Amino acid sequence: MTRLAALTWPEVAARASGGGPVLAVPVGATEQHGPHLPLSTDTDIAVALAEGLADALPDIVVAPPVAYGSSGEHQGFAGTLSIGQEALESLLVELVRSGSATFPRVVLVSAHGGNAQPVARAVQQLRYEGREVSAWSPRWGGDAHAGRTETSLMLALAPHRVHVERAEPGATAPIGELLPHLRQGGLRAVTANGVLGDPTGANAPEGTALLHRAVGELVAWVRRLKGDA
């Protein structure tokens, strides 16, 4: 598995001349994930997905992650660092413009729902400019934020960074019911601990299975993009 940050420029140049590897950019966030998960959760998950892709396909280079995203809805909780939709959109546009000088194809792997719109707008702009860029996000199903799904994923990825003893249910109503309040007042308006869902019962095997499935979907999607599926 190849990480861009570990290479020298001649190494990158040699790879790029050999038919064009794909640059995979993990797009995460720095935002609260309840009292039991670290603020890097979405970034950690995006990195794991991109690295899983690079483990499965030979010609993938994993970029350093974009660790800041659009997380305004989490602002009511300490530690959240959001750059907002516009800044994320222009960050991605500039990053891919720069990266596509070396890599003929770029894929953005975003693990934070709040990034969806700026990511889509950046891709639209870059495609208009004729660049080969595409975005992919996992669809986990399950609960929305810092619940069983993300807690299981983190137990699979970095168990020492999960405070299982502090994992408690948050707002468990269906997301459709919560949405109007969420739009109005952010997560603070609907959940006291920052959790949407119920992390109790989360476990590493479930997280490993979820990751495995998502990486499989990502690999198939990239193969289709490259036209070799």
Ligand SMILES: [Zn+2]
């Ligand atoms: Zn998350």
